[in-house]
């Protein structure tokens with residue numbers, strides 16, 4: 001029986017999302033003869049989110065995911081024999097046997113979530129796990145950004161190179177290389193958040209100093225904002241609120257964002273010098289702030305080693321669905 005649907009699961013430190021994706025057309029020749037837009041082939045028919053509540057432990061996480069999948073399939077009258085598989089995005093490095101080997105959601109480390117979920121669901125089909133930043137860049141690159149580059153600028157998907165950077169609570173990265181995911185041995189290639197950004201800089205939870213994540217994550221921006229405020233008047237504001245304050249010319253917010261943008265340019269230049277990608281796509285909460293893109297190209301141009309044809313810096317096009325959609329694409333394009 002031909003599969004009609006596929007499930008994507010995106011497990012984050014705070015939320016678990018489940019999407020049911022309908023397969024409307026044959027996708028097998030996607031790389032060589034891609035459609036004009038991804039939604040000719042795939043449609044997200046439902047998305048459901050629940051809190052991860054990681055402090056309640058791993059068995060509870062598996063149970064929640066199994067319940068989400070069962071409820072979503074019942075709601076859309078999708079029986080398991082119609083499922084092409086289940087793809088799972090995990091918030092950390094994923095080994096070849098699809099276990100998460102490091103990440104800040106400790107409850108998931110060294111757990112065989114693929115087997116445990118299959119058992120909980122009594123599901124025998126494809127189940128594939130992957131690092132969430134890899135899922136992000138894969139969805140964006142197989143989606144409309146990559147398709148436009150293929151159709152409108154004549155760069156075939158099979159020759160495209162794209163880097164995805166997630167600027168969120170942490171900082172993650174992934175590489176789309178010639179139509180596939182560049183994974184590294186443990187899906188830990190492009191752990192851009194934990195490369196040395198500032199020598200002997202701020203202490204990182206990974207045990208090293210000066211990691212990129214300590215300068216370019218949402219929490220780094222929040223800390224920087226308070227450093228620019230008088231010591232007697234710290235304010236607990238999230239990144240979006242700091243951007244809103246900067247619009248109103250609040251000096252501490254403006255200073256924190258200027259510093260953030262300076263760091264962002266450094267990272268993007270380093271990534272461009274390293275991978276020479278066609279484009280870099282940004283995801284995560286901070287990527288939604290239009291002001292971070294202002295004069296980015298000019299600022300980068302000054303510092304790039306090769307100044308001809310710099311990569312485009314793109315906001316993501318799939319919004320917050322890129323994680324689940326990328327996960328859903330795993331059983332179809334990556335496999336076990």
Ligand SMILES: [Zn+2]
Nearest residue numbers: 194204206211
């Ligand atoms: Zn680190």
